[in-house]
Amino acid sequence: MVKKRIKIFDTTLRDGEQVPGCKLNTKEKVKIAKKLETLGVDVIEAGFPTSSPGDYQSVQEISKSVKKAIVCALSRAVEKDIEIAANSLKYANRARIHTGIGTSDCHIRYKFKSTPEKIIEKAIYAVKYAKKFVEDVEFYAEDAGRTENEFLAKVCENVIKYGATVINIPDTTGYCLPEEYGNKIRFLKENVKGIHKIVLSTHCHNDLGLATANSLYGIINGAEQIECTINGIGERAGNTSLEEIVMIIKQNNSLNLFTNINTKLISDISHLVSESTGMKVQANKAIVGINAFSxxxxxxxxxxxxxxxxxxxxxxxxxxxxxxxxxxxxxxxxxxxxxxxxxxxxxxxxxxxxxxxxxxxxxxxxxxxxxxxxxxxxxxxxxxxxxxxxxxxxxxxxxxxxxx
Structure with missing residues (x-):
């Protein structure tokens, strides 16, 4: 049986940098981005351009420096955000806008004070507007982990209809159990019209220490892209660790999966990210901790x-x-x-x-x-x-x- 390739979407420079005290300047970001490209990642999420002039500049400079990998910029489902993201990516050989909105009942009621119908309208509009600037548009359904599957499927079906090329299913709060998250991915694969036309992506947080396990169950159940960070850094308890999920795929032939990551470069980029961000790697961290092979x-x-x-x-x-x-x-x-x-x-x-x-x-x-x-x-x-x-x-x- 032919092995299936899993795409690696690295968000070290965006979600990873959201750790308190973990600030990178443009020069450091460009250096890490080049290393990520050499490592073999498919997508580099370079930043959230609308958040600050520094982030905008970093995305722009990374767009100039990276030649093979897709350079991605995050935005909210807001016109101004999308425009700024598009401008920051104008020098990229391969550009992607990553836009989206919260879809869980908690987000709809308390964050947006809105209704499910209006959220779908905003999701459709964001994708349609982003498509005016780039062909490759990824939509994120924030807090998908706590979103009812039927409503999530409805959101996905609508954004596919209006041009989304990738759909990100984030377990934003690290809430899901692996089997639960895997079943959510499978439900979407089996129930969303047009799902075969797009790439389904995992984006898991580590609040309960399950980010890597959830991403694994995601790809076992049909996801084709994993969003992750070097050393697992990220908001709160962090994100899926690139080195962990990549080595799980490499070591387990029974999965019948592979990535394009040159794993022999993992230790080097782990040290670079740790030194640049000031985020020390815990000694017993899988794969890259100093005790991992001691x-x-x-x-x-x-x-x-x-x-x-x-x-x-x-x-x-x-x-x-x-x-x-x-x-x-x-x-x-x-x-x-x-x-x-x-x-x-x-x-x-x-x-x-x-x-x-x-x-x-x-x-x-x-x-x-x-x-x-x-x-x-x-x-x-x-x-x-x-x-x-x-x-x-x-x-x-x-x-x-x-x-x-």
Whole structure:
């Protein structure tokens, strides 16, 4: 069976930047946008041009700099917003206006103080007006996660009729459970006239830690585009993490899906976004956290040293990391200690390993981690007891090694 391609819509520069304190200047945004294009994303949501002159300038400069990816600008279902978005995109090789309105009962009643009928009218008008400027118009049904499926289907059918090329189904508050969100996508695929003409997109927030799972269930049930951010940054608890959803697709052949992302560039762009935004990546973050490929438990270390796959489902090289890390702590065993000494150029026989391990544990009980410098100090302590303990020899490549 032929694999189906899932498009990656990156909104790091728009939704991702909405984190308090996460402000990027135009130069930084352009640099990240170029990296995103090299990474292989299909769409770069460059900003919300009407929000500020700086955002307008950033979208414009990104439009000049990006050649292959679609450059997208966000707008509300308001004429002025759409006009400003269109102007900001005038230099783009491939431009998309992303316009929309809230569709949930909560948004209709309290945010807009309107009616379902008027919301559909505004949705249609926004799409028709955006089509005057660009051919590629994406419509978002804000708070679709809490919108009744029948009404959501009616909205979708109307915007398709008037030219929407992509429809975004946001779980704006991270409210949905994965099965619920997947069923919503399936309902639209099965009940909306003309749905086969457009791309259906997921846009999931992480308020309950379900953004990636919801996006996964979205594409399993028929969505063709995922909206996500590098490192999962974004409003409140963040968005679907690009690196997580992309690697899930890559690692699970049973999904019969693929993306155009060059996953070996993931670590590099993760660091760039973290440094540029000042948003540190938590140590245990999947794929890009510093502990994602680190092992400190003796049982795990022994397994990984013997065969990496025993405790790693992902090859670190696939995301741009040279190798797994064996971290020496009080929970580490002899295998890990011998492995780290071998990396330093010391081969330990059983007696030496036993002696050094007892010294190592005393040090490890006092510290969180034992460094290479401390390993050499431990070895020196052993040599002070026996001046002839370290012997020099060479391995097959002619490199000198130390046999202890």
């Amino acid at each position: 092992h400190s438990s003796g049982i795990h270390q022994d397994g990984v040293i013997k065969k990496r796959e025993t405790y790693e489902s992902i090859n670190p090289k696939d995301v741009g990391i040279d190798q797994s890390s064996i971290i020496l702590t009080a929970r580490s065993g002899r295998a890990a200690l011998a492995y780290r000494y071998k990396k330093l150029g010391y081969l330990l026989n059983k007696n030496s390993l036993d002696l050094i391990y007892s010294i190592f544990l005393k040090h490890a009980d006092k510290k969180k981690e034992i460094t290479n410098k401390e390993l050499k100090i431990i070895l020196q302590k052993l040599n002070n007891k026996d001046k002839n303990k370290v012997l020099h020899t060479t391995n097959n490549s002619g490199r000198r090694i130390n046999v202890v």
